[in-house]
Amino acid sequence: MRIDVLTIFPRMFEGPMTEAILYRAQEVGLVDLRVHDLRDYTTDRHRTVDDYPFGGGPGMVMKPEPLFAAVDAVTAVAGRPQRIILTTPQGRVFDQDLAWELSRQRHLLIICGRYEGVDERVREALVTDEVSIGDYVLTGGELPAMVIIDAVVRLIPGVVGGEESVYQDSFEDGLLEGPQYTRPREFRGLAVPEVLLSGHHEAVRRWRRRQALRRTLERRPDLLARARLTDEDRAMLEELRREGPVL
Numbered sequence: 667m668r669i670d671v672l673t674i675f676p677r678m679f680e681g682p683m684t685e686a687i688l689y690r691a692q693e694v695g696l697v698d699l700r701v702h703d704l705r706d707y708t709t710d711r712h713r714t715v716d717d718y719p720f721g722g723g724p725g726m727v728m729k730p731e732p733l734f735a736a737v738d739a740v741t742a743v744a745g746r747p748q749r750i751i752l753t754t755p756q757g758r759v760f761d762q763d764l765a766w767e768l769s770r771q772r773h774l775l776i777i778c779g780r781y782e783g784v785d786e787r788v789r790e791a792l793v794t795d796e797v798s799i800g801d802y803v804l805t806g807g808e809l810p811a812m813v814i815i816d817a818v819v820r821l822i823p824g825v826v827g828g829e830e831s832v833y834q835d836s837f838e839d840g841l842l843e844g845p846q847y848t849r850p851r852e853f854r855g856l857a858v859p860e861v862l863l864s865g866h867h868e869a870v871r872r873w874r875r876r877q878a879l880r881r882t883l884e885r886r887p888d889l890l891a892r893a894r895l896t897d898e899d900r901a902m903l904e905e906l907r908r909e910g911p912v913l
């Protein structure tokens with residue numbers, strides 16, 4: 667997958683995109699990430715990327731010309747990206763479904779929104795997707811772009827070792843994950859649940875499922891409405907609701 671990023675802060679990407687899994691994905695050629703400095707696509711002496719809003723008002727607006735020029739330059743060397751994403755608090759809230767959808771594309775381009783906004787013609791003529799990462803305000807779209815890249819890249823086949831883990835994570839079946847334990851069996855008087863040491867695979871599976879359901883019921887009951895539940899899940903939930911919260 668090729669990912670182009672347009673930003674006025676290209677150095678913000680240096681740390682997060684050059685470590686661990688994201689770095690390895692690029693090293694082995696599964697991801698070709700190109701971060702572009704928007705100022706390289708300006709034509710004036712001051713490399714201006716923003717301007718005052720027509721009609722007045724506070725704040726600055728990102729100018730259309732550098733963004734169009736940068737998209738044209740990317741298109742000339744790599745073809746038209748399949749999705750052109752603008753990070754903005756006004757966008758669709760990013761979730762695992764959108765991460766999967768984007769992971770199946772060959773070429774993404776992400777425009778990092780900044781300042782008070784972006785000239786509307788960029789939205790009209792360039793952008794295919796406006797994406798927010800949640801209901802809170804950040805200073806710009808760089809961190810959201812990195813969040814999106816991380817969530818999308820790990821879903822590309824071959825990027826995460828042990829494909830299984832990708833499918834077992836929280837949200838893949840719409841539930842939170844239950845508790846995990848490793849050695850030692852007892853630590854500062856706190857014991858690992860007996861069932862996990864039993865070697866009884868079916869009992870372990872049922873216990874884990876029940877814990878995942880309990881955690882989701884207690885912390886994110888809103889997720890249950892959209893979760894993929896079996897008859898066994900529904901029976902467990904019924905039981906958990908009858909028992910009430912465990913303190």
Ligand code: 6GU
Pocket residue numbers: 753754755779797798799800801802803804805806807810
């Ligand atoms: Cl995409 N941009 C900004 N500035 N703030 C945000 C956001 C995006 N998503 C959540 N908050």
